[in-house]
Amino acid sequence: MNTSIRNLLLLLIATAMWCTGCRDSAAGIDRLRVATTTSTRDSGLLDELIPGFERQFNCEVDIIAVGTGAALAYGERGEVDVVIVHAPKSEEDFVRNAHGIEHVPFMQNEFIFVGPKDDPAELSNLDLHDALNQIQKENIAFVSRGDDSGTHKRELQLWSESAVTPDHENYIETGQGMGNTLVIANQLQGYTFTDISTYLKFKQKLDLHPIKIDSQLLINRYSLITVNPEKTSKINGKLASALAEYLQQPETAEIIQNYQISGRRLFKPVFLDRADPADETDH
Missing domain, CATH: 3.40.190.10 (Periplasmic binding protein-like II)
Incomplete structure (x- = not known):
């Protein structure tokens, strides 16, 4: 797939998410739009984390999985409420330029x-x-x-x-x-x-x-950043902050800590005081 076609598809997805958010808002359904890295999606971790958040806050979460650069671009345009990315320098630039508000590193691997x-x-x-x-x-x-x-x-x-x-x-x-x-x-x-x-x-x-x-x-650190709600009235700042808080809860950290593929733990949460050397990902 060439770059122009890929970018067009991503634009169509973002537009669909935007419109869906508008319809659900009118129907009284709280919805959160999250642009995240493909690695968090491909790992399967979000399938363990997001349903609990949706139940706790009686909402629906739309996930768009792209590279970090594209995720941050969605945030800059105000087309999502939250970004989950893993590029510290770009994250710092994003917040410094007032595109994001809360910057929460919450897990890492390698x-x-x-x-x-x-x-x-x-x-x-x-x-x-x-x-x-x-x-x-x-x-x-x-x-x-x-x-x-x-x-x-x-x-x-x-x-x-x-x-x-x-x-x-x-x-x-x-x-x-x-x-x-x-x-x-x-x-x-x-x-x-x-x-x-x-x-x-x-x-x-x-x-x-x-x-x-x-x-x-x-070392590969993942962070959540809430998008600045001043960009547009469509930004769900309240629910974005709720997700930031949810990812810092001990119960959520335990889910991250215990998530495995083929008997291997994939991530180390930032917010667990316990640091078991056996839990570290290795080569």
């Missing part, structure tokens, strides 16, 4: 590199700079989302901070979400950069394996 099981590029146990330099120098197939998502933003940060430019022939940008990017990397038997939750969700369909590369830059 980014990982994945590649063929035999690791033909011999990246395992290299430091980050050496691994990326090896990929570029040896023209190793590396599949990037290339979509201005939080994962793509972090990947570009890693290249930049390692002083390596990914300009080799086998650097491929998909312009798609994490799930599709993993599938393409698998077909090419190349390497890619992913959040661990989406990888675990798709793991059974892939012949790609985690590559051990240690760096503090691989």
